[in-house]
Amino acid sequence: EPEVTQTPSHQVTQMGQEVILRCVPISNHLYFYWYRQILGQKVEFLVSFYNNEISEKSEIFDDQFSVERPDGSNFTLKIRSTKLEDSAMYFCASSVAGGRENIQYFGAGTRLSVL
């Protein structure tokens, strides 16, 4: 069964460093998403991406965040200068279409620890 793949499973970084979280969405999917879950809190939407541009973003997704689809298979989330409060589990998701067919399939997540 096709699945969304995220790497690495755990990333440790120093405060102020840049990190790139990687995702390989399901191959025929057209919409891509990032969510995060701070320990003990809700899963929160960050951004959605379609046709090589951002469709929606939350207020969490400020200038230190960016997303990119550098090739036909990868979808990345970059955090430019990490802060302690960026420590969280980051989930990538993809869906084949928008609207009614928008069932989002999630990866296993990348746990980001900022020291």
Add this chain to the structure above:
Amino acid sequence: AQSVTQPDIHITVSEGASLELRCNYSYGATPYLFWYVQSPGQGLQLLLKYFSGDTLVQGIKGFEAEFKRSQSSFNLRKPSVHWSDAAEYFCAVGAPGAGSYQLTFGKGTKLSVIP
């Protein structure tokens, strides 16, 4: 803005017992409703979804959920729990519309199963 409340943080049931996990949502119209399950080290797996029509929906692994508009609820049920059902369960709501949309999640309910 939509919101989701899962009142139970942790539930423990005996194997073979019935299960009901509660979910209440806040949204101005009828939203799209989802239940996801997360096993340790795994991604969020879709159990079932409600878009419209029949208010009782069947999902995978023997789960079902009932949409009750008057109570703004979408509770998840299973008649007989198996030890492999131990996991964390998330209720989510999506606002219908064109294109992609963000999912809003509850905080999750952790299910423990006593053999």
